[in-house]
Amino acid sequence: MAASADKRRARILEVVRELGTVRVADLATRLGMPTVTVRRDVATLADAGRLRRSHGSVTLPDAGAPGGPGGAGAHGTTTATGSDLAGRAAPDGRGRVIGMLVPTVGSYFDEIIDGARSAATAAGARLVLGISPYEARDDRGQVARTLESGVDGLLLTPNWLPGGPAEEGDWLRDLPVPSVLVERRAAPGSAAAELDAVGSDHRHGVLLALRHLAGLGHRSVLLAARHDTWTAHEVRAGYTEAVRILGLEPRPTLDLHHPGGGPLTPADPEWVADQLAVSAGEGVRAVLVHNDRDAIQLPPLLRARGLRVPEDIALISYDDVFAALTTPPLTAVAPPKRAVGAVALDLLLRRLSPSDLPAHHIALLPTLKVRASCGALPRQD
Missing domain, CATH: 3.40.50.2300 (Response regulator)
Structure with missing residues (x-):
């Protein structure tokens, strides 16, 4: 039994090391273990100083610590995966x-x-x-x-x-x-x-999405995004950076506002689906959509145009507010909102x-x- 517990805990540390920060419930799902067992193992690892627990999530103890890797610099700037x-x-x-x-x-x-x-x-x-x-x-x-x-x-x-x-x-x-x-x-x-x-x-979030799609073999990814919020602008800037870092073929961003309308006028979802179908015809079979509200409308509209998600088009949403609630459930970039x-x-x-x-x-x-x-x-x- 002790050996089994040691293996579970080693696997927990491996997953946390891979993801940076993960909620305990998501960790249990990924490992295929009962949540109560994972919570108990996480508590043991935290007591031993091998994990840090915060607000229902776990991370490695040095992630984002001031003065450590990714920690605070001379001006108090910190990049971290957790709190x-x-x-x-x-x-x-x-x-x-x-x-x-x-x-x-x-x-x-x-x-x-x-x-x-x-x-x-x-x-x-x-x-x-x-x-x-x-x-x-x-x-x-x-x-x-x-x-x-x-x-x-x-x-x-x-x-x-x-x-x-x-x-x-x-x-x-x-x-x-x-x-x-x-x-x-x-x-x-x-x-x-x-x-x-x-x-x-958010720029790191976009990089995660495009790196995942590149790992699936996509050499060009379309970004469909708003431009009326801070997050939207950061997502757009992140796309430019990620395409350069990953060596992908850049594509013009598909603006999610009505052609000829103002910046707060949402695009007609049918028009957006039409544009994605055109891009698919040009060989672009992956899209990152900011945000969930726009992304969850697309799978049925694309089906009506003979394009299935994910068989014909790989779709990732940005925000992860409602992304899990559609069919199929959408892969999503999840900013650490809480x-x-x-x-x-x-x-x-x-x-x-x-x-x-x-x-x-x-x-x-x-x-x-x-x-x-x-x-x-x-x-x-």
Whole structure:
């Protein structure tokens, strides 16, 4: 029995080493073991210092640790697969009220909010939510109203796009309470660049997707993407980088907005399917779609055009909010949404305590959830 346990635990360490960060439930599924057995083995490995547990996920103990591989550099910048700060003792947030401003609820940000709320509850703090819609561009007014409620600190997701004016966040330096940017990074050299920031490394997420497709034999991958959000711009930039790194044949990005319409006008799904069919006719049999809402509409529309997923077209979605709920279940890039919220909340609480903690720019790495939608090799015509 002991030998069997040793083999299980060795396999657990092997998978965590491969994936970086993985939820215990997903680890059990991948290993084909009962969740209760995996939890028990994970607890044993964590007690021995061979794994780190945080918010239902596990990672190797040195992943993202400051000063270690991928850890914080001289300016406090950290790239990690999991929650380095949340892996430490939780700060005391009793009596603290934290304001959180997001551009939307009901999709991607729900999990970020949930992560922040769970971390706040664990620390004894209270989270107050506000919404500054993408279309409003009224961050300052929303922040002012949130401050009026008497919050001790702010988690902020301003309505910025990469490459925007460096001065657009200058007003943040005058806020009367500590603030942490969530899924945003201020322009280098700007006043807001000195703020703490926690977000997903979306460019790495795109690289994971394209590397997986390249491993299946695809030499060209189409990107179908929005362009009205921060994530969309990072996905587009990540595509350009990943194509270069992997030596793939670049393709023009398929814009997921209506031809001739504004940037917030969604494309007709039938039109998108038509464009994918044209690309398939040109030999491109793999596509990465940002985001889930657009991706899950495509399999039945492609079937109507004689193209099956994954037999004829390999499809990967970006966001992993609804990707598992379609037929076939979609392989998806999964940004660490809950971890982003939890780490941002944790960092803000630490900022509220007297310390010499340097400013942190923390980038958490997405994972790739491999499901049924991209198992085909490109068809040889």
